[in-house]
Amino acid sequence: MSDKRLGITLNDNELPKRWYNIQPDLPEPLSPPKDPEHGESRVKALPEMLLGECLRQEFSPDKWIDIPEPVRELYVQAGRPRQLFRAKRLEKALKTPARLYYKAEFYSPTGSHKVNTALAQAYYAQKEGYERISTETGAGQWGTALAYGASLVGLPSIVFWVRAVHDWKHDRKNLMKLYGAEVHASPSNLTGAGRALYNQNPKHPGSLGIAVSEGLEVAKNDDKTIYSLGSVLNHVLMHQTVIGLEAQKQFEIAEDYPDVVISCLGGGSNFGGFALPFVGDRLTKKRDIRFIAAQSEVAPNLTGEYKYDFADHAELTPMMKMYTLGHRKEMRPIKGDGLRYHAAAPVLSLLRKHGIIDTIAYPADEKHVFEHARTFVRTEGFLPAPESAYSVACAIDEALACKERKEEKCIAFNISGHGFMDMGGYSEVLGL
Ligand SMILES: Cc1ncc(COP(=O)(O)O)c(C=O)c1O
CATH class of the missing domain: 3.40.50.1100 (Rossmann fold)
Structure with a gap:
């Protein structure tokens, strides 16, 4: 050696030059997302929740997807x-x-590693005409990556950060701000999803699941803001x-x-x-x-x-x-x-x-x-x-x-x- x-x-x-989409190679097809028994259809609302290109990729049957040159x-x-x-x-x-x-x-x-998807999602957000990106973060790494990606394509961002971590990683918070992000400890009193928990306990430690709800809610209430997720999805x-x-x-x-x-x-x-x-x-x-x-x-x-x-x-x-x-x-x-x-x-x-x-x-x-x-x-x-x-x-x-x-x-x-x-x-x- x-x-x-x-x-x-x-x-x-x-x-x-291409990303690998494992879906066609899986031992059985993925079960599609579904709606709960009651309430509005979340599946029908997916186009409002995700970037158009990301939604297309999410369900793509193609094994290889070209990485855009930019x-x-x-x-x-x-x-x-x-x-x-x-x-x-x-x-x-x-x-x-x-x-x-x-x-x-x-x-x-x-x-x-979070920059690998942050840069792609920020690029698509700018291309699809959005004016701001919202997201959640746990460790703070995803929030920083998204703030960085957004800033490189010229967009502001808003980050809901799990309070248990937000309260001890001060320098990382400042780095997100340096990239132009607005940063909020989650649960916050800015959203319906956060407010109920915040009012019960203003020191609520938060969770990624709660921060996701807050990021999604902000985007849902503003046509020009798109939500971006840092994990889980295909x-x-x-x-x-x-x-x-x-x-x-x-x-x-x-x-x-x-x-x-x-x-x-x-x-x-x-x-x-x-x-x-x-x-x-x-x-x-x-x-x-x-x-x-x-x-x-x-x-x-x-x-x-x-x-x-x-x-x-x-x-x-x-x-x-x-x-x-x-x-x-x-x-x-x-x-x-x-x-x-x-x-x-x-x-x-x-x-x-x-x-x-x-x-x-x-x-x-x-x-x-x-x-x-x-x-x-x-x-x-x-x-x-x-x-x-x-x-x-x-x-x-x-x-x-x-x-x-x-x-x-x-x-x-x-x-x-x-x-x-x-x-x-x-x-x-x-x-x-
Ligand atoms: C450095 C680092 N590695 C791993 C993870 C876990 O996330 P994932 O399972 O999406 O990689 C995180 C999440 O914040 C992270 O910051």
Whole structure:
């Protein structure tokens, strides 16, 4: 193995030209969204909720969707393609026979993979004539990415941010503002969905489901504002497949191929983006790959019930068939709060139902996760976001299991974001 293969870089012209839509390769068709028994039709209202192009992509039967040239340019400006690293120093520290590789989504202007769909959605919003974009955010990474994407295409944005995180990530809030976003702690008293909860408890910690309702409501009440979602939906996961498509090329250069593919999973956008191209290989080329989603015990949505549920707290969205803990489930805040969502993306839920995705839920005190992340920081030098620390922990656990069993497996994991603005999480959990 030459040193060149420690950090595998692609050229600009190797940036994927198309996103991968797994829908035609799935073992069975996705169940369509449906309406609840009572009330207005949410399904009929979908064209008012989503960007026209995103709605088309959401139900597209095409396996490949062209990435518009202006979006590819924005990807290049945001630093794509991103490196795939061989974690030699970590392997040595763990004394494992496993080969570990990680994808560096933390090399992002705003800190995470979320820019991959934010740039696409902001581009479509501007093209379709909208004047503002509204959204929710948990960890704050999606809110920052959307504020950044909107600002690059010249649009303002409004972000509803889960209060439990909003109240400790002050610098990230200022970064969103710097990009021109209006930022509100959620639940807020600005929307009907938020007000009822806010009035009961002005310090309500909030949840992604509540913040989604608020973002949707603001867009519903203003023709010129469009709502944009950062996870869960098919088109969002598809925009993220640039991660896995690049990784596939990088494994060719490394003359290696993963036996195990790992990432953290909240709603599923980074896991889907990294894993789905490899899931495609498993489904169409019969490659033998294991997929593991790293989750928290506070929100182990992949171990919930597989049924129709809403994506938000106020029931504004259509119902989707997915593994869910229930859209009003109370889950206590954690430092990797971007993983605190009640349901997993329908595509990933279907794959879970077919036994293709395994999941592990780490203890709510997050000690195990942050301790493993510390080992990674000390050996590889990069600081993972708290959510990405779950990927790291899971990869290390797998590498240690390989050591135990004397197995030389190839383990690939995605580091979805950096933790420069999340040090409070590390300090609190590790007592720094
Ligand atoms: C860095 C990072 N990784 C992962 C996630 C989890 O979201 P998803 O499952 O959509 O990737 C988040 C969510 O905020 C995040 O900020």
